[in-house]
Amino acid sequence: MDEKTLRVVTRAALEPLPGLLRDRGFTVVGPTIREAAIVYDEIESLADLPIGWTDEQGPGGYRLRRRSDEALFGYNVGPHSWKGRFHPSDVLLFQAQRNGRDVEFTAPPTESPPVALFGARACDLAAVAIQDRVFLGSASIDPIYATRRRGAFVVAVHCTQAGGTCFCESMRTGPRATRGFDLALTELLGAGEHRFLVENASERGAEIADRLASRPASSEDLAAARAGVERARTSMGRKLDTDGIRDLLYRHAESEVWDAVAHRCLSCTNCTMVCPTCFCTTVEDVSDLSREHAERRRLWDSCFTLGFTHLGSGSVRTSTSSRYRHWITHKLASWHDQFGSSGCVGCGRCITWCPVGIDITEEVGRLREAEGSRAP
Amino acid sequence: MLPVPYRVQRRRQESHDTFTLELSRSGSAPGLEFAPGQFNMLYAFGAGEVPISISGDPARPDVIAHTTRVVGGVTRVLSRLRRGGTVGLRGPFGNGWPLEQSRGRDVVIVAGGIGLAPLRALLYALTANRGRFARIALVYGARTPEDVLFGAELERWRTSADVEIAVTVDRATESWAGRVGVVTALLRRLSFDPANAVGMICGPEVMMRYAAAELLSRGVAPDSIFLSIERNMKCAVGHCGHCLFGPLFICRDGPVFPYERVETTLRVAEL
Ligand SMILES: Cc1cc2nc3c(=O)[nH]c(=O)nc-3n(C[C@H](O)[C@H](O)[C@H](O)COP(=O)(O)OP(=O)(O)OC[C@H]3O[C@@H](n4cnc5c(N)ncnc54)[C@H](O)[C@@H]3O)c2cc1C
Ligand code: SF4
Ligand code: SF4
Numbered sequence: 005m006d007e008k009t010l011r012v013v014t015r016a017a018l019e020p021l022p023g024l025l026r027d028r029g030f031t032v033v034g035p036t037i038r039e040a041a042i043v044y045d046e047i048e049s050l051a052d053l054p055i056g057w058t059d060e061q062g063p064g065g066y067r068l069r070r071r072s073d074e075a076l077f078g079y080n081v082g083p084h085s086w087k088g089r090f091h092p093s094d095v096l097l098f099q100a101q102r103n104g105r106d107v108e109f110t111a112p113p114t115e116s117p118p119v120a121l122f123g124a125r126a127c128d129l130a131a132v133a134i135q136d137r138v139f140l141g142s143a144s145i146d147p148i149y150a151t152r153r154r155g156a157f158v159v160a161v162h163c164t165q166a167g168g169t170c171f172c173e174s175m176r177t178g179p180r181a182t183r184g185f186d187l188a189l190t191e192l193l194g195a196g197e198h199r200f201l202v203e204n205a206s207e208r209g210a211e212i213a214d215r216l217a218s219r220p221a222s223s224e225d226l227a228a229a230r231a232g233v234e235r236a237r238t239s240m241g242r243k244l245d246t247d248g249i250r251d252l253l254y255r256h257a258e259s260e261v262w263d264a265v266a267h268r269c270l271s272c273t274n275c276t277m278v279c280p281t282c283f284c285t286t287v288e289d290v291s292d293l294s295r296e297h298a299e300r301r302r303l304w305d306s307c308f309t310l311g312f313t314h315l316g317s318g319s320v321r322t323s324t325s326s327r328y329r330h331w332i333t334h335k336l337a338s339w340h341d342q343f344g345s346s347g348c349v350g351c352g353r354c355i356t357w358c359p360v361g362i363d364i365t366e367e368v369g370r371l372r373e374a375e376g377s378r379a380p
Numbered sequence: 381m382l383p384v385p386y387r388v389q390r391r392r393q394e395s396h397d398t399f400t401l402e403l404s405r406s407g408s409a410p411g412l413e414f415a416p417g418q419f420n421m422l423y424a425f426g427a428g429e430v431p432i433s434i435s436g437d438p439a440r441p442d443v444i445a446h447t448t449r450v451v452g453g454v455t456r457v458l459s460r461l462r463r464g465g466t467v468g469l470r471g472p473f474g475n476g477w478p479l480e481q482s483r484g485r486d487v488v489i490v491a492g493g494i495g496l497a498p499l500r501a502l503l504y505a506l507t508a509n510r511g512r513f514a515r516i517a518l519v520y521g522a523r524t525p526e527d528v529l530f531g532a533e534l535e536r537w538r539t540s541a542d543v544e545i546a547v548t549v550d551r552a553t554e555s556w557a558g559r560v561g562v563v564t565a566l567l568r569r570l571s572f573d574p575a576n577a578v579g580m581i582c583g584p585e586v587m588m589r590y591a592a593a594e595l596l597s598r599g600v601a602p603d604s605i606f607l608s609i610e611r612n613m614k615c616a617v618g619h620c621g622h623c624l625f626g627p628l629f630i631c632r633d634g635p636v637f638p639y640e641r642v643e644t645t646l647r648v649a650e651l
């Protein structure tokens with residue numbers, strides 16, 4: 005980032021941003037409040053943002069609370085991630101039509117207007133980059149993901165506060181977004197002026213930023229932005245020691261830690277649904293009563309279900325302990341072998357949305373303890 | 381990836397629960413080139429899609445054979461198809477058996493039950509170029525004599541292609557004059573040159589573990605023993621996550637793996 009080119013936009017001057025994006029053909033999706041949670045949905049204007057709200061998060065707990073200010077981005081991540089935009093939770097794969105003895109297969113049209121992610125956090129952008137590798141990074145490209153992902157515009161927001169279950173600092177994915185955006189905002193509330201430090205990282209980002217009334221950033225603005233990100237960095241609610249983590253998991257394919265976690269885990273699948281990188285799917289085949297027309301849909305699936313590994317005579321992973329082990333080993337170990345990075349970005353969602361508060365960072369801690377107690 | 385409609389040209393009942401479909405594309409469309417050991421995703425109209433190995437002759441890409449055992453919903457619907465019926469096909473997927481690596485070496489094939497299906501495609505390829513390989517032996521275990529698949533072909537390969545074939549069953553019937561017991565017992569008696577042998581195994585996982593252990597104890601190198609592994613599979617292109625086997629995607633990295641790559645994952649229960 006070249007600090008000399010940074011501009012500052014006041015709260016009032018930021019107002020046109022969603023409209024500017026919409027004028028350029030983007031569907032603007034950003035944080036907004038639904039049913040007492042901050043989710044991502046289409047937004048019309050800044051007024052749709054959770055202005056003046058924050059979220060309190062802990063293991064198995066999430067609550068919205070009023071802030072004492074009118075911050076636009078004064079919260080962390082909610083139950084939604086951006087994955088639903090690019091990797092829909094339910095999508096038609098094909099329709100099949102019988103004509104006598106023939107069957108004809110047709111794919112649904114895949115066009116989709118480009119989306120602008122408004123207010124994307126560093127951890128979530130790291131997660132998007134991970135899903136890009138899953139769906140676009142091998143010889144077989146997923147056409148559904150590719151179509152929806154193509155041309156997406158990203159307005160990032162650098163976090164200036166961390167939530168109770170955040171640990172992006174440990175996973176080296178945040179709190180400052182470093183990649184994968186066109187514009188990045190740092191919200192500054194101090195010094196009697198509600199304003200945003202604006203950074204552009206692409207030509208189209210610059211083109212839009214140029215249309216916002218702005219002034220050059222002063223050294224005070226820059227210092228305040230740095231201090232905000234630093235505040236987030238030092239207030240992470242969770243910490244995960246990633247040193248040698250891949251081999252730690254592999255060494256513990258058999259461990260009493262899995263039995264202990266299985267006593268609490270309900271196999272409810274919440275953790276996999278909220279995780280921004282979990283990508284597993286199943287398919288559903290249906291036909292109409294006449295058996296002339298059939299279709300196949302693709303739905304998000306979870307490795308926590310018994311049926312996930314069903315084949316012929318039964319399931320491979322029948323115990324809850326084996327399913328938790330599979331999930332966490334995939335996130336923190338085998339993901340490295342498959343996609344060259346961790347499958348966890350430290351967003352903390354799985355901790356917050358687990359009904360019994362199972363905490364991925366704590367479970368890794370238990371593995372380290374188990375190892376420590378066995379060491380000579 | 382859309383399924384391509386294929387027409388059932390022939391259907392043969394192989395045993396009380398296993399059948400073979402021979403499929404062709406309609407019209408003058410080119411055949412489906414495949415390597416022995418690869419599989420297709422077969423879609424039964426409205427019922428679902430399942431991974432099934434190609435069991436036919438790789439030299440005949442115009443006739444794609446699949447030998448399937450009825451175990452549940454989709455395989456049952458597939459079994460009801462008759463000549464002229466249509467299935468949707470995506471594929472071929474996965475890698476194949478290590479044919480090149482087997483040149484000049486003894487080939488020891490171990491099959492259990494329906495595991496013979498992908499090995500049949502291999503046997504077609506091996507016997508088509510019989511001179512390229514040293515000894516070829518097939519050790520095959522079925523549950524009962526009625527479950528023995530491809531009897532006529534096995535006989536033909538035994539008598540005219542110099543393939544040593546030993547069949548065993550778990551439970552004999554009165555008319556069975558052959559062996560009873562597990563395949564590993566037959567394997568123990570088989571003579572081959574361990575230092576120069578390649579093992580290829582497909583069958584139930586327990587059987588594969590024991591067979592691999594037997595080959596290892598005979599002195600076959602871990603990188604010369606190959607297993608075809610089976611898991612639930614929805615997409616076959618590495619996107620659905622169902623077939624994860626430790627760090628491996630069965631659909632993309634397999635289904636055929638050298639023993640050394642899957643040893644740990646096979647050993648730990650429910651991995
Ligand atoms: C690479 C590969 C090659 C194979 N080759 C062959 C072959 O050549 N011949 C052969 O016979 N078989 C082969 N198989 C096995 C074959 O794919 C399975 O037997 C087949 O998928 C079973 O499908 P089904 O619908 O008939 O059975 P089911 O077991 O009823 O159905 C399996 C599917 O339905 C779902 N399902 C069904 N029942 C349940 C339940 N109770 N709970 C949850 N989910 C359920 C599962 O999600 C699963 O995907 C191969 C498998 C693989 C991976
Ligand atoms: S595993 Fe948990 S903390 Fe890590 S990315 Fe997924 S939801 Fe976030
Ligand atoms: S770890 Fe928690 S969220 Fe995940 S399946 Fe178990 S109970 Fe549900």
